[in-house]
Amino acid sequence: MKFETLHRIVLGVLLIAALLSAFHFIPGLLVIGLVLGYMGFLLFVSTNVQLNFFLRAFNNNPEETERRIALTFDDGPVENTLKILEVLEKYKVEASFFCIGKNVKENPEIFNLIIKKGHFVGNHTYSHTRKMGFLSTNAMLQEIKKCDKIFKKVGGITPGTFRPPFGIINPQVRGALEISGHKVIGWNLRSYDAVINSEELVVKRVLENVKPGDVILFHDNKENTVEILEQLLLFLRANHFDPVRVDELFNIDAYT
Structure with a gap:
């Protein structure tokens, strides 16, 4: 209905x-x-993008048979993103970064480095305002368009995907996305690296729940995520998981 x-x-x-x-x-x-x-x-x-209530989001791939998963990072680019990139390069892994437009404007070199290293970038609005759930359709559309514009100006690309801040999808967000045409990338395994201080607990949560086809949510603006990521990549390698970009996991276009 x-x-x-x-x-x-x-x-x-x-x-x-x-x-x-x-x-x-x-x-x-x-x-x-x-x-x-x-x-x-x-x-x-x-506030639960995984429910697909207002529109369909790509939250995971239950049909995955090759043990591929997607590591995703929200809220960059920031200085800490450089440490994340170093760990990913060390293990020769490609990941997906959903970037805030104003952070791209403030850190253009880091944004372009993400792209240069072969990682995926997606729209995460321009301001990531905490009022996200109360924005009108037009205000939400402007958040998306402004982020697209800075992506194009700094990196020469236009993202074809969008991740809603806080996982918020309501009628206004849906209306904006129907106009912008972005595909929504959600997640099905949240690490809680942004709210749990204990690296051990975050790692334990992810390792106990990860399975083929999962999309895992991290934040590259959190310092403890660097160590968490390294521990996770060691586990994934030992258990024959293959981390890939979300566009590869879902066979969709990254950019328009």
Whole structure:
């Protein structure tokens, strides 16, 4: 069922419930509970890109048979990205970087080094604002376009993919993407390197859950991710996993 149809049905139900409450056929607390429940539902589906509720995202490849996985890094490029690149080069691994436009503008040399080393880059909006879930369709579209513009100016490429900050996909984000035409790259294995301080716990979480076809989420602006990455790559090599770029894992075009 499309979201618009579901939304109309729920609003109709809530209107009827409100009328019944007004005439004391049902308690007002029930109506409040229904409203809060629906708001909670919308929050849940809007902040979980893996659910594919508003649109389809490439979160993992369950049909993968060659033990390929994709390592992805959000929120760069920053100085710490250079350390990530060194580790990737040491193990001869290609990865995928979803870059913030303003960081590309501030660190053009690092951005171009990512591309030169053969890694994938994708759109992660221009500002990565914490108000992402409250932006209008037009404001969201401008975030995407502005990021595309700086990619083109600095690196000479236009990304064909987009990763939503915080995994937020709502009707406004969907509307913007329908206009921009970007494919959405999500993830199915989150390392939590941005919120867990213990390298040991992050590594343990990833190693216990990784399987062929997975897309793993890291952040190249976190210093502890460097050591986490090295430990992970040692494990992947020993267990015959093959880290590849997301465009290779999903057989899609990286750029337009």
